[in-house]
Amino acid sequence: MNVLPIHAVVRTDKGRVREINEDSISVLEQHGLVVLADGMGGYNAGEVASSLAVETITTTLLPFYAENNAVPSAIIGSAVEAANESILSSMLAEPEYEGMATTVVVALFGENRVHYGHVGDSRLYRLRNNCLEQLTRDHSMIQALVDEGMFDSLQEALDAGVKSNVLTRGLGIQELIEVDVGVSDVVPGDIFLLCSDGLSNMVSHQDMLDILTGADGNMEHAAQRLLDTALHNGGLDNISLVLVCPQH
Template sequence: MNLNGTIQVVRLTDVGLRREHNEDAVASDMETGLLVLADGMGGYKAGEVASEMAVLTIVSGLRDGMLELSPGETDATTGLMQESVVLRDAVARANSAIYNVSQSQPQCAGMGTTLVAAVFADNRVGVGHIGDSRLYRLRDGTLAQLTEDHSLLNEQLKAGLITPEQAKVSNNKNLVTRALGVDPEVELELHEHVVEPGDIYLLCSDGLSDLVEDEEIELTLNTLSANLELAAHQLVQMANDNGGKDNISVILARTLKPFPAKNGWRDKLTQWLK
C-alpha cells in the first residue's frame, strides 16, 4: 500500500553531546507504509553496525514481502494484518543476520540493537518493538505511549520494587531485557491499533525518552503540530539541553487522510452484498 501523500514523515537523528558515534539508525518507506528506528549497542562502532543492519534488513524485507500480499487481507493464524506478519518475519531475519555477524566477526561480538517499527495499512498500524525504544501517539491533544519498555527498570516498576520517582534517577535505565541480534531468536512484541486522520506518531530512542518527560513531549507536539520538522528539531534540542548523554533519534508521522485497503476482503464483501 503506497502511502506517499497520505502520511507525512519527518526523521531526525543526532549524536548528542557526549558520544563520539551515532549508533542510532532511522528509516521510512511510505511505499510499504514502514517506519523503523534502531538504537545499537556493542563495542567500538559495533552498535552502528547492528542498528544499520536492522534497518536495512527490515526495509528490504517489507519491500519483498509486500509483493506477495493482497491488500486488506488478514493472517488466518494470528488474525493480524498480513503487513504485520511480514514485519514480524523481517525482524526475525534481521535478528538472525545480526547474530550471525556478531558470532563470526570478533570486532562485532556481543552487538545488538533495540528496535521500534510501525507498518501502516488499511486504516491500522502494526507496532512492533524490542527493548526500550518507544512509540507514542498524539490524538486529540493527548499523548499515549503504545509500547512498553523491555527493561529491568520497567520490570522493577511493574513489580512495585521502586516508585516512578525513584525510576527517574535509577542507574538501571539502560539495562534492556530484550534486544535484537543478541540471541539466535528474539520475540517481537507486536500489537495493532486503529489509525485516525490527524494522529501524530512518534518513534524515539531512549536518548529522548530518558531526558524529556512525556508531559514535555506532549506540550511540544501540541504546540508545534503544524510543523513536524520544527517539532522534531525541538525535541532533539530539548534532550541536548537536558544533558544530551546519548544519541537522540525521532521519527514523526502524521496521518493526513484515511487509507482503506483496495480490493481487500472488505471491498470484496461489499461487492458481493450489492
C-alpha cells in the first residue's frame, strides 16, 4: 500500500477528576498511522491495557506496508485482534492486571484513503467543507438503545438518564472480539480527528465543528481549544485527541 504521509497534532490530559492518564497514543507521520486507546475507567490497570493495545497494533501493522497485495481492512482487524490477545495474555501472566480493558481506534492513511477500525467508544471524525462527520459508531449501550429505536438521539437518551460509559465491546473483555472497519476517501483540505470519550462527552458536536472551522487551518490552535473546552466543561475523564492533516 502506498503510504499517505500525515501531519498530526496531539493533545492528552488526565482531566480534572482522574488521578492518572490511562490513555495511550501512537502517531507515525511518515507511515500515515495513528492509534489511540482509552484504558477503561473503573477497571484495573487501564493504562497498561491501552499501552499494550497501541504497541501491539503499531508493531503488527508496520510490516504490512511493504506488501502491495495486503488488504488494509483485514490488516487492521488482525492487528486489533492481536492486541486483544496480548491484553488477555498479560492478565493471565500478571494477576494484578485482572480486569484491565481498553477501547481503541486506528487510522491508516494511504492511496488517498483512510482505512480505519475501532472497538469501543473512541471515535474518528472527518471535517470536510465545514461539515464534521463521525465515521465510527460507538460500541456502547446508549448507542445500541438509539439503534434499536428506544430513543431518537443520543441526547434524548442522555436526558432520560441513560449512562454513556457502558460499553458493549472492549479489548480485554472476551477472547473473541468483533472489530468494526471502514474506509473513507481523502481529498485535499480534509482534517481528521481521533479522540477518546473524554473529549466527545465533554465537547458537543457543534462546538467541535465551530472550533475546527474557526481555527482557519491552525491545527495547533484547534487542538488546544478542543482540550481547553473539554477541561472547562468539567474534564470528568482523561482527554486525548489527534488532529490529522493528510499531506497530498
